[in-house]
Amino acid sequence: MSETTPEITLPAFRAGFVSIIGRPNVGKSTLMNILVGEKLSIITSKAQTTRHRIMGILNGTHEGTPFQLIYSDTPGVVTPAYKLHDSMMTFVKGSLEDADVVLFVTEIGEKSAEHDVVPLLKRTDSPIVVVLNKIDLSDQATVDAKMEEWQQALQPAAIIPISALHNANVETLFHTVVTRLPEHPPYFAEDELTDKPERFFASEIIREKIFLNYRQEIPYSSEVVVTEFKEKEDIIVIRAEIMVERKSQRGILIGDKGSMMKKVGIQARQDLEAFFGKKVFLETFVKVEPNWRSKDDKLRQFGYNEK
Numbered sequence: 001m002s003e004t005t006p007e008i009t010l011p012a013f014r015a016g017f018v019s020i021i022g023r024p025n026v027g028k029s030t031l032m033n034i035l036v037g038e039k040l041s042i043i044t045s046k047a048q049t050t051r052h053r054i055m056g057i058l059n060g061t062h063e064g065t066p067f068q069l070i071y072s073d074t075p076g077v078v079t080p081a082y083k084l085h086d087s088m089m090t091f092v093k094g095s096l097e098d099a100d101v102v103l104f105v106t107e108i109g110e111k112s113a114e115h116d117v118v119p120l121l122k123r124t125d126s127p128i129v130v131v132l133n134k135i136d137l138s139d140q141a142t143v144d145a146k147m148e149e150w151q152q153a154l155q156p157a158a159i160i161p162i163s164a165l166h167n168a169n170v171e172t173l174f175h176t177v178v179t180r181l182p183e184h185p186p187y188f189a190e191d192e193l194t195d196k197p198e199r200f201f202a203s204e205i206i207r208e209k210i211f212l213n214y215r216q217e218i219p220y221s222s223e224v225v226v227t228e229f230k231e232k233e234d235i236i237v238i239r240a241e242i243m244v245e246r247k248s249q250r251g252i253l254i255g256d257k258g259s260m261m262k263k264v265g266i267q268a269r270q271d272l273e274a275f276f277g278k279k280v281f282l283e284t285f286v287k288v289e290p291n292w293r294s295k296d297d298k299l300r301q302f303g304y305n306e307k
Helices: 028-036 083-097 140-154 170-178 198-213 247-254 256-276 296-301
Strands: 014-021 054-062 065-073 101-107 128-133 158-161 223-231 235-244 279-288
Touching: 014 028, 014 083, 028 054, 028 065, 028 101, 028 170, 065 170, 083 296, 101 170, 128 140, 128 170, 140 158, 158 170, 198 223, 198 235, 198 256, 235 247, 235 256, 247 256, 247 279, 256 279
Parallel strands: 014 065, 014 101, 101 128, 128 158, 235 279
Antiparallel strands: 054 065, 223 235
């Protein structure tokens, strides 16, 4: 009498791209970092801090089903004033084109009527989850009214009220997202955390310190280019050029006898060492590149021609 080998049923694998979009300064980058469990996007109180599309990859198992979530943090939706802004909006539109789920992050104070992100959302066929952020700044009646307002405006797949700052209700949001992923094999290897190279994160960490230490136009006129990234056994050597548009901005950036640049360098080095888990030697140079935000060749050089 022959025995038949019982069939082994493997759990289905879920994988997909989840795009996080919204206006500047609504908490997209904070949310991205919480969902991935790593600080991949730089965070400041200033609007338009994020300039690129940054992917964060999360692997795991949810309710017995293995998954791979590829989150995309995107620049805040703005009306372009420079070619740089056009490139930033290209990243947003590109992330919507390949999204399996769209997380639209809004906050209590925003109104659905004439919201500049709504036209973009109405062009996507992907399920939309409205993430109503900063509920810690409001009361329940206002939250309920705002949820009803967005339900009428978008008829989304779900509306999840959260506080990204206080990590409130993020588990509910995660469950909502992962259960809407399609069945698909993983897109990236299990040990990959992001699609960006180490040089990118080095430049972003330095750029974050510029946003934190300077006011007015300086942060928005600055770009950081890592010209050298050498990892040795006991130290990483990083050299970076900080581009500004005018000589006067260069003077402000450097500060009296180099005091401001020294401060930025110390703060950046501390964060670089924490991020890479190794000692870092950091050297920075400030250069003037007139009107780089409006020059196609410079934008390509700085990586703004990708989707």
